[in-house]
Amino acid sequence: xxxxxxxxxxxxxxxxxxxxxxxxxxxxxxxxxxxxxxxxxxxxxxxxxxxxxxxxxxxxxxxxxxxxxxxxxxxxxxxxxxxxxxxxxxxxxxxxxxxxxxxxxxxxxxxxxxxxxxxxxxxxxxxxxxxxxxxxxxxxxxxxxxxxxxxxxxxxxxxxxxxxxxxxxxxxxxxxxxxxxxxxxxxxxxxxxxxxxxxxxxxxxxxxxxxxxxxxxxxxxxxxxxxxxxxxxxxxxxxxxxxxxxxxxxxxxxxxxxxxxxxxxxxxxxxxxxxxxxxxxxxxxxxxxxxxxxxxxxxxxxxxxxxxxxxxxxxxxxxxxxxxxxxxxxxxxxxxxxxxxxxxxxxxxxxxxxxxxxxxxxxxxxxxxxxxxxxxxxxxxxxxxxxxxxxxxxxxxxxxxxxxxxxxxxxxxxxxxxx
Amino acid sequence: xxxxxxxxxxxxxxxxxxxxxxxxxxxxxxxxxxxxxxxxxxxxxxxxxxxxxxxxxxxxxxxxxxxxxxxxxxxxxxxxxxxxxxxxxxxxxxxxxxxxxxxxxxxxxxxxxxxxxxxxxxxxxxxxxxxxxxxxxxxxxxxxxxxxxxxxxxxxxxxxxxxxxxxxxxxxxxxxxxxxxxxxxxxxxxxxxxxxxxxxxxxxxxxxxxxxxxxxxxxxxxxxxxxxxxxxxxxxxxxxxxxxxxxxxxxxxxxxxxxxxxxxxxxxxxxxxxxxxxxxxxxxxxxxxxxxxxxxxxxxxxxxxxxxxxxxxxxxxxxxxxxxxxxxxxxxxxxxxxxxxxxxxxxxxxxxxxxxxxxxxxxxxxxxxxxxxxxxxxxxxxxxxxxxxxxxxxxxxxxxxxxxxxxxxxxxxxxxxxx
Numbered sequence: 095x096x097x098x099x100x101x102x103x104x105x106x107x108x109x110x111x112x113x114x115x116x117x118x119x120x121x122x123x124x125x126x127x128x129x130x131x132x133x134x135x136x137x138x139x140x141x142x143x144x145x146x147x148x149x150x151x152x153x154x155x156x157x158x159x160x161x162x163x164x165x166x167x168x169x170x171x172x173x174x175x176x177x178x179x180x181x182x183x184x185x186x187x188x189x190x191x192x193x194x195x196x197x198x199x200x201x202x203x204x205x206x207x208x209x210x211x212x213x214x215x216x217x218x219x220x221x222x223x224x225x226x227x228x229x230x231x232x233x234x235x236x237x238x239x240x241x242x243x244x245x246x247x248x249x250x251x252x253x254x255x256x257x258x259x260x261x262x263x264x265x266x267x268x269x270x271x272x273x274x275x276x277x278x279x280x281x282x283x284x285x286x287x288x289x290x291x292x293x294x295x296x297x298x299x300x301x302x303x304x305x306x307x308x309x310x311x312x313x314x315x316x317x318x319x320x321x322x323x324x325x326x327x328x329x330x331x332x333x334x335x336x337x338x339x340x341x342x343x344x345x346x347x348x349x350x351x352x353x354x355x356x357x358x359x360x361x362x363x364x365x366x367x368x369x370x371x372x373x374x375x376x377x378x379x380x381x382x383x384x385x386x387x388x389x390x391x392x393x394x395x396x397x398x399x400x401x402x403x404x405x406x407x408x409x410x411x412x413x414x415x416x417x418x419x420x421x422x423x424x425x426x427x428x429x430x431x432x433x434x435x436x437x438x439x440x441x442x443x444x445x446x447x448x449x450x451x452x453x454x455x456x457x458x459x460x461x462x463x464x465x466x467x468x469x470x471x472x473x474x475x476x477x478x479x480x481x482x483x484x485x486x487x488x489x490x491x492x493x494x495x496x497x498x499x500x501x502x503x504x505x506x507x508x509x510x511x512x513x
Numbered sequence: 514x515x516x517x518x519x520x521x522x523x524x525x526x527x528x529x530x531x532x533x534x535x536x537x538x539x540x541x542x543x544x545x546x547x548x549x550x551x552x553x554x555x556x557x558x559x560x561x562x563x564x565x566x567x568x569x570x571x572x573x574x575x576x577x578x579x580x581x582x583x584x585x586x587x588x589x590x591x592x593x594x595x596x597x598x599x600x601x602x603x604x605x606x607x608x609x610x611x612x613x614x615x616x617x618x619x620x621x622x623x624x625x626x627x628x629x630x631x632x633x634x635x636x637x638x639x640x641x642x643x644x645x646x647x648x649x650x651x652x653x654x655x656x657x658x659x660x661x662x663x664x665x666x667x668x669x670x671x672x673x674x675x676x677x678x679x680x681x682x683x684x685x686x687x688x689x690x691x692x693x694x695x696x697x698x699x700x701x702x703x704x705x706x707x708x709x710x711x712x713x714x715x716x717x718x719x720x721x722x723x724x725x726x727x728x729x730x731x732x733x734x735x736x737x738x739x740x741x742x743x744x745x746x747x748x749x750x751x752x753x754x755x756x757x758x759x760x761x762x763x764x765x766x767x768x769x770x771x772x773x774x775x776x777x778x779x780x781x782x783x784x785x786x787x788x789x790x791x792x793x794x795x796x797x798x799x800x801x802x803x804x805x806x807x808x809x810x811x812x813x814x815x816x817x818x819x820x821x822x823x824x825x826x827x828x829x830x831x832x833x834x835x836x837x838x839x840x841x842x843x844x845x846x847x848x849x850x851x852x853x854x855x856x857x858x859x860x861x862x863x864x865x866x867x868x869x870x871x872x873x874x875x876x877x878x879x880x881x882x883x884x885x886x887x888x889x890x891x892x893x894x895x896x897x898x899x900x901x902x903x904x905x906x907x908x909x910x911x912x913x914x915x916x917x918x919x920x921x922x923x924x925x926x927x928x929x930x931x932x
Contacts, residue, residue, distance in 0.1 A: 148844075149843040149844050150842075150843045150844070150846075150849050150851070151840060151851050152843075152851075178836075180840075181836060181839055181851070181864070181868055181869070183866075215836060216836030216837070216840055217835060217836035217864070218836075218869075325840065326840055326843060403906075407910075408914065408915065408917070410911065415917055417634060417636035417917075418635070420635065420636070421568070421570060421599075421635055423569075424569045424570030424571075425567075425569070430570075432571075433602070444932075449600055449601065449602045450600070450636050450637075450931060451931070451932070453932060454932060455930075458932065487911055488911060489908035489909065489912040490908065491826075492826045492829065492906055492907060492910070495822075495823055496827065498827070498836075502874050511869060511874075512869060512870070513863075513870070513871070513873060513874040513877065
């Protein structure tokens with residue numbers, strides 16, 4: 095694809111008519127001044143689309159936002175980090191609804207026009223006594239320059255904030271898309287919450303936006319999914335307010351395709367940045383499977399390899415251990431024939447026809463020693479392909495994830511937990 | 514079940530008519546004197562049964578042994594550690610067949626009466642130039658006292674050898690069962706080779722032994738399986754030579770049930786010892802799921818929880834993090850209702866009705882701090898149950914698995930690898 099767009103600054107505030115703000119409500123840590131409560135607001139009504147977690151345990155804000163999204167006229171998103179508001183029962187639902195209600199009232203919207211997103215520890219009640227008092231300040235400070243603050247406020251174990259904005263030309267009209275995201279965890283939405291907020295001043299109808307968002311998510315965020323499952327809180331919310339002044343994008347037109355491709359680019363950039371910033375990650379690895387009999391088989395193989403703790407450990411050790419890769423291919427349940435399998439590390443064959451290739455080990459090691467490399471697996475059984483983006487797994491990852499006890503201690507101080 | 518048997522010493526040599534031996538062939542390390550080549554032999558013909566890996570990549574010895582087992586009169590098992598003889602093509606098959614042939618010839622058996630088992634690195638040719646010369650010594654030293662040596666010779670990253678033997682009374686006849694096993698890896702047969710050899714002097718027919726073995730494996734080794742998949746080399750081989758002098762065990766008789774239950778006890782002891790000796794493991798955790806709608810749902814939930822890197826990390830950190838457990842339940846794809854889920858740590862409720870219970874956190878921490886504890890999950894949707902035995906995951910596990918490069922260096926010295 096040629097690139098009919100260019101990157102600009104501003105994040106979610108780059109498109110016309112979007113304001114944002116973020117404040118510190120002490121949800122992550124009452125004693126540290128870290129941004130953890132954010133608001134995105136469009137000055138005019140929006141068309142909205144989104145995808146939410148497929149986990150059967152859904153956080154309260156996901157349930158509330160999904161209900162609100164059915165109206166499809168979301169005009170503001172309120173988000174927090176530090177507490178997932180998951181497994182919090184009817185009180186959790188009430189907390190999420192009350193946040194939407196308070197924000198809506200102050201902005202002159204209906205409650206159903208506000209989406210609510212949370213990320214953080216599961217199972218602890220929301221410290222509303224610290225959140226609610228911050229809403230007036232959050233709304234008063236809404237600004238065209240605070241996009242980056244939102245990107246910062248949704249971070250949990252992320253080490254860097256993640257945002258992007260682009261401008262494109264659609265029939266002489268400048269159209270912009272802005273985005274921010276957070277991820278971390280093990281680069282596997284089944285294990286860490288992923289949030290992504292996207293704003294655009296494109297003029298697009300509900301059906302078209304919905305289709306574009308679902309297709310783009312399938313080719314971006316779902317490609318960093320290891321097993322197709324998601325956390326209790328994963329949410330991608332896209333708001334389009336049409337303020338670019340362009341005529342409505344016709345369904346399946348050339349403009350639709352350009353918009354959809356650009357949206358996919360934005361999501362893929364965000365998805366890749368989540369992998370790169372995974373908890374204690376040292377490698378960005380692209381696993382490409384080709385020659386599979388079916389799309390589903392290609393996906394099974396790619397995900398089995400990308401998900402194997404032993405494969406990930408060997409990447410961390412810069413060991414080009416193709417034996418562990420073929421082992422994972424073997425248990426993926428995809429149709430394979432051992433004697434046909436080729437495995438490449440970078441451009442070099444490590445395994446041909448199910449057996450070691452003649453590439454010297456040191457050549458292979460050089461490739462695995464890079465910060466970024468590709469594993470290509472050819473099953474030689476058909477034409478189906480699938481690609482996932484993943485990472486290594488480090489001893490520090492386990493160490494980092496040994497305890498969330500500090501959150502509980504704080505919750506007890508707050509009188510929020512019985513435990 | 515009452516216990517109509519008692520433990521005795523002797524391992525696989527405890528039952529009448531079984532001899533064994535093990536030697537050092539320098540497969541693990543030519544410079545260190547570690548046992549790595551073993552032989553088990555029955556002085557009279559046996560009835561044999563076994564289960565082998567379901568991985569679609571099968572090591573050469575698995576293919577050869579499966580073919581030999583079709584005859585069902587296996588009388589000897591030759592096993593090695595240090596090299597898996599997997600992904601080694603036609604040469605690997607030839608190596609496995611040649612081992613069986615040489616051993617068979619020296620023992621006066623047919624080639625098809627010898628099973629071959631290997632465990633170790635995948636993708637490297639077998640160093641037959643070091644193995645074959647050891648066969649005469651291996652056979653000459655066959656002895657009734659060498660059962661423990663076999664248990665030691667099959668160890669890879671195991672820190673302790675694993676064996677057991679029992680004696681039971683069947684209608685006035687003393688019947689014995691002996692076993693040894695190796696495992697390690699991540700306590701997940703999909704990621705580490707598991708070998709188990711069982712000998713008995715019971716007099717039992719092919720059909721009965723086959724049924725007993727498959728049922729016992731389902732309730733033991735398959736309960737330490739995380740996803741139902743297995744390594745390229747997993748093998749359980751059971752030999753029954755009838756030398757106890759008892760009359761043939763009738764199918765589905767009381768004696769059959771006693772034998773089958775005892776066999777299951779032996780296998781479960783071996784399976785649990787594999788978990789306890791997992792690579793860098795500090796906790797032995799039993800995950801019990803009850804109240805599931807179906808057996809398959811109970812299994813999905815138990816395995817999702819036992820397989821979660823985040824759950825395992827929190828156990829390592831002695832953090833009673835039920836939020837991560839319910840998260841894994843949510844993505845298990847089992848039928849659940851969030852508001853009905855109870856989670857107990859030991860006997861104490863951590864989560865009731867999908868929300869935090871009132872057990873103080875410090876009470877829960879005390880339980881997770883133990884070397885051994887139980888997680889009970891009640892879905893309150895039906896009567897189906899499933900139990901798995903698993904472990905924590907430590908930073909040291911990842912560190913330990915970062916590289917197998919030393920094996921490749923040795924293989925290059927041996928002129929065995931092109932890489």
